[in-house]
Amino acid sequence: MAVVLDKSHRWRVVAAHLGLICFIALIMFPFLMILLISLRPGNFSTGDLIPSQISLEHWKLVLGIPYQAADGRLVEPEFPVLLWLWNSIKVAALSGLIGLLLSTTCAYAFARMRFAFKAQLINSLMLVQMFPTVLALVAIYAIFDQIGGYVPWLGLDTHGGLILAYTGGIALHIWTIKGYFDTIPVEIEEAAKVDGATPFQAFRYVLLPMAVPILMVVFLLAFIQGVNEYPIASVLLKQQDQLTIAVGIKMFLYEQKYFWGDFAAAAILSGLPISIVFLLAQRWMTSGLTAGGVKG
Amino acid sequence: MSDVVLRGIRKSFGDIETLHGIDLDIKDGEFVVFVGPSGCGKSTLLRTIAGLEDITSGDLHIGGERCNDTPPAKRGVAMVFQSYALYPHMTVAENMAFGLKLAGVSKEEMKQAVDRAARILQIEHLLERKPKALSGGQRQRVAIGRAIVRKPNVFLFDEPLSNLDAALRVQMRIEITKLHRELNTTMVYVTHDQVEAMTLADRIVVLNAGNVEQVGSPLELYHHPRNLFVAGFIGSPKMNFVEGKLAAIGANHATVQLADGSMVTAAVDASAGQVGGKVTLGIRPEHFEFSASGNTISGQLIAVEHLGEATICYLQVPGASEHLVVRADAEHEAKPGETLSVRLPETRCYLFNEAGLAFQRVKNS
Ligand SMILES: Nc1ncnc2c1ncn2[C@@H]1O[C@H](COP(=O)(O)OP(=O)(O)O)[C@@H](O)[C@H]1O
Ligand SMILES: [Mg+2]
Numbered sequence: 221m222a223v224v225l226d227k228s229h230r231w232r233v234v235a236a237h238l239g240l241i242c243f244i245a246l247i248m249f250p251f252l253m254i255l256l257i258s259l260r261p262g263n264f265s266t267g268d269l270i271p272s273q274i275s276l277e278h279w280k281l282v283l284g285i286p287y288q289a290a291d292g293r294l295v296e297p298e299f300p301v302l303l304w305l306w307n308s309i310k311v312a313a314l315s316g317l318i319g320l321l322l323s324t325t326c327a328y329a330f331a332r333m334r335f336a337f338k339a340q341l342i343n344s345l346m347l348v349q350m351f352p353t354v355l356a357l358v359a360i361y362a363i364f365d366q367i368g369g370y371v372p373w374l375g376l377d378t379h380g381g382l383i384l385a386y387t388g389g390i391a392l393h394i395w396t397i398k399g400y401f402d403t404i405p406v407e408i409e410e411a412a413k414v415d416g417a418t419p420f421q422a423f424r425y426v427l428l429p430m431a432v433p434i435l436m437v438v439f440l441l442a443f444i445q446g447v448n449e450y451p452i453a454s455v456l457l458k459q460q461d462q463l464t465i466a467v468g469i470k471m472f473l474y475e476q477k478y479f480w481g482d483f484a485a486a487a488i489l490s491g492l493p494i495s496i497v498f499l500l501a502q503r504w505m506t507s508g509l510t511a512g513g514v515k516g
Numbered sequence: 517m518s519d520v521v522l523r524g525i526r527k528s529f530g531d532i533e534t535l536h537g538i539d540l541d542i543k544d545g546e547f548v549v550f551v552g553p554s555g556c557g558k559s560t561l562l563r564t565i566a567g568l569e570d571i572t573s574g575d576l577h578i579g580g581e582r583c584n585d586t587p588p589a590k591r592g593v594a595m596v597f598q599s600y601a602l603y604p605h606m607t608v609a610e611n612m613a614f615g616l617k618l619a620g621v622s623k624e625e626m627k628q629a630v631d632r633a634a635r636i637l638q639i640e641h642l643l644e645r646k647p648k649a650l651s652g653g654q655r656q657r658v659a660i661g662r663a664i665v666r667k668p669n670v671f672l673f674d675e676p677l678s679n680l681d682a683a684l685r686v687q688m689r690i691e692i693t694k695l696h697r698e699l700n701t702t703m704v705y706v707t708h709d710q711v712e713a714m715t716l717a718d719r720i721v722v723l724n725a726g727n728v729e730q731v732g733s734p735l736e737l738y739h740h741p742r743n744l745f746v747a748g749f750i751g752s753p754k755m756n757f758v759e760g761k762l763a764a765i766g767a768n769h770a771t772v773q774l775a776d777g778s779m780v781t782a783a784v785d786a787s788a789g790q791v792g793g794k795v796t797l798g799i800r801p802e803h804f805e806f807s808a809s810g811n812t813i814s815g816q817l818i819a820v821e822h823l824g825e826a827t828i829c830y831l832q833v834p835g836a837s838e839h840l841v842v843r844a845d846a847e848h849e850a851k852p853g854e855t856l857s858v859r860l861p862e863t864r865c866y867l868f869n870e871a872g873l874a875f876q877r878v879k880n881s
Pocket of ligand 2: 560675
C-alpha cells in the first residue's frame with residue numbers, strides 16, 4: 221500500500237473494523253451457545269452463559285462412548301451418531317462428485333455447443349428447480365418406491381436412492397458453471413484445437429483447469445447441501461442405521477423430552493465435515509487463474 | 517510445407533452471408549497478407565482455413581488435399597490469434613509444448629523444439645513464467661513460439677501486432693519477415709493495416725465486404741490498383757480523388773475536365789471511355805510537384821502540418837469530396853489561406869470510370 225492516505229482514513233479503518241467485529245460476534249453467538257449447551261451437564265436449552273461446570277457427557281454419548289452418570293449408573297449410547305455422520309459424508313461426497321461431473325459436462329454443452337432449443341432448455345431447467353422440493357416429496361417417495369422394485373440399491377432406504385435424488389438438483393450448479401465458462405474466451409480452446417487437441421482434450425486440458433475454482437465452489441455447495449438436507453432424506457430413509465445425521469439428530473428430540481445437550485453435540489459434529497472440506501477446497505479457490513490468457 | 521487453394525469459398529452465419537465466393541491460390545512458401553477494413557471478413561476467411569469455421573460452400577485444399585471436413589488438429593496449420601489466446605494456467609514452456617505433448621512427442625524432443633523456438637524469439641529467460649507475468653510483446657512472442665514449435669505446413673496470423681505499441685510493432689514486423697525467411701513456410705497474415713501488408717507480403721489480397729477486390733504484389737497494387745477501393749486503401753496518406761468529366765480520350769492519354777473548368781491530362785489507356793463520361797481522377801499525395809506550369813490543379817490552403825521530414829498541405833479544391841492532401845518538402849513555406857497551384861505529373865495520375873474501375877495506366881518503364 222504505497223498510496224498516500226488522508227488523515228481521516230485511519231478512523232475509517234477503525235470504524236470498519238469495529239463494524240466487522242460486531243458482525244462476526246453476531247454470527248458467532250448462536251454457534252457459541254450450541255457449543256456451551258453441548259458442554260453443560262444435563263439437557264437444557266437455556267442456562268448460564270458461562271457454565272459453572274463443564275461436562276463431556278454429551279460428547280461421549282455422541283461419540284459412542286458409555287459414561288458414568290451422576291447417580292452412578294452406566295449410560296450406554298442410544299444412537300449410532302458416528303455412523304450417521306459417516307452416512308452423511310458418504311452421501312454428500314458422492315452426490316457432490318456425481319453432481320459436479322454431470323453439471324460440468326452439462327454446462328459445457330450449454331456454454332460451447334450449438335443445438336436446438338438451447339435457450340428454452342436451460343431456462344426450463346431453472347424453472348423446474350424453483351419448484352419447492354417439499355411439494356414434490358410425495359412424488360419423490362412414490363418414484364423411489366417404484367425404482368426400488370426394479371433396482372433395489374436405488375430404492376427406498378438406500379443411500380444410492382438418496383444420492384440419486386440429490387444429484388437431480390443440479391440445475392443451479394449448471395447455471396453457475398455455465399456462467400463461468402461464458403467468461404472464459406473461446407479463443408483459448410480454439411488455440412488448443414488448432415494445436416491438435418480433440419474437443420474433449422480441449423475441454424479436459426484447457427477449459428477444466430481454468431475452471432477449477434468454480435468447480436470447487438460448486439462441489440462445496442453440493443456437499444453442504446448434502447449434509448444439511450432434511451426433507452428428502454427424512455422421507456426416503458427409515459431404518460435407524462441408514463439415516464444421515466441431519467435426520468438422525470431429530471431422534472434426540474422426543475415428544476416428551478428434548479435432549480438438547482446431545483442434540484447440540486451431534487449438531488456440531490455434523491458441521492465438522494463441512495469445515496474440513498471447506499479448508500481443503502480453499503487452496504483451490506484462487507482467483508485470477510484465467511488472467512493473462514488473452515489481451516483484455 | 518504446402519500450398520493453399522480456395523475455390524468459391526462461401527460462408528454464412530445463419531442467413532447472413534459473410535464471404536461471397538473467394539477464389540485464391542497461395543503458393544508453397546509464400547507470404548500472403550489479407551488486408552481490408554474492419555468487418556470485411558478477413559478473420560472469418562482465416563478461420564475457415566484453420567478449420568475453426570465450417571465452410572458453407574466451396575472447396576479448400578491444403579497441400580493438395582481437400583480439407584473442408586478435416587478438423588483443425590489434422591490440417592497441419594498453426595494459428596496466432598489477435599488476442600494471443602495463451603493457456604493462462606500453463607507456463608510459457610508448457611504453452612509452447614502443448615501441441616507436441618498432444619502429438620505424443622518425447623520429452624527430449626519437446627524440450628529441444630521449445631528451446632529452439634525460444635532462442636529464435638529471444639524468450640529463453642521467460643520459459644518458466646506464466647502468461648500473466650508477461651508484457652504484451654512478450655505474450656505475442658510466446659504465441660508465435662507456440663506456432664513455430666509445431667513445425668506446421670501453414671502459419672495463420674490474425675492481426676498479431678494490433679495490440680502492440682507502434683515501436684514494438686515495427687520491431688515485430690521485421691522479426692516476422694526474418695522468421696519467414698528462415699522457416700520458408702507458407703504464411704497467411706491478416707491485418708487491417710496497409711503498411712503492415714505492404715512491408716510483409718509477397719502478395720496482398722485486398723478484401724472488401726466479403727469479396728476479393730484484387731490480388732497482387734505490393735507494388736502492383738500501389739501502381740496498378742484495379743478499382744477505386746484498392747486505390748484508396750493502399751498507400752498512406754491515402755490517394756486523392758477528384759471528380760471530373762472525360763474531355764478527350766486516347767490509347768495513352770485522357771484529358772479530364774475538372775469541376776472548376778481546368779483540364780488535366782493523365783497517361784492512361786482511355787480508349788474504352790466515352791467523351792463526356794463521369795470519371796474520378798486519382799493522385800497520391802507524394803506525387804504532386806510544385807514546379808510551376810502545365811497540368812495543374814489549384815485550391816485554397818486550409819491547413820499545413822509540419823512533420824519534420826515532410827510538410828503535409830490540405831487543399832480545398834472544387835469537385836474533390838475531401839481535402840486534397842499534398843506532401844511537400846520539409847522546407848515548404850506555404851501559409852494557410854493562400855491559394856496554391858500544384859502540378860500533376862501525367863504519368864503519376866490514375867483514372868477510374870463511373871463504375872470505379874481503373875483505366876490501365878501507361879507503363880513508362
Ligand atoms: N460467429 C459469428 N456469427 C455471426 N456473424 C459473424 C460471426 N463472426 C463474424 N461475423 C460477421 O462477419 C463479418 C466479418 O467478420 P470478421 O471476419 O471478424 O471481420 P474482420 O475482417 O474485421 O476480421 C462481420 O460483419 C461479423 O459481424
Ligand atoms: Mg478480425
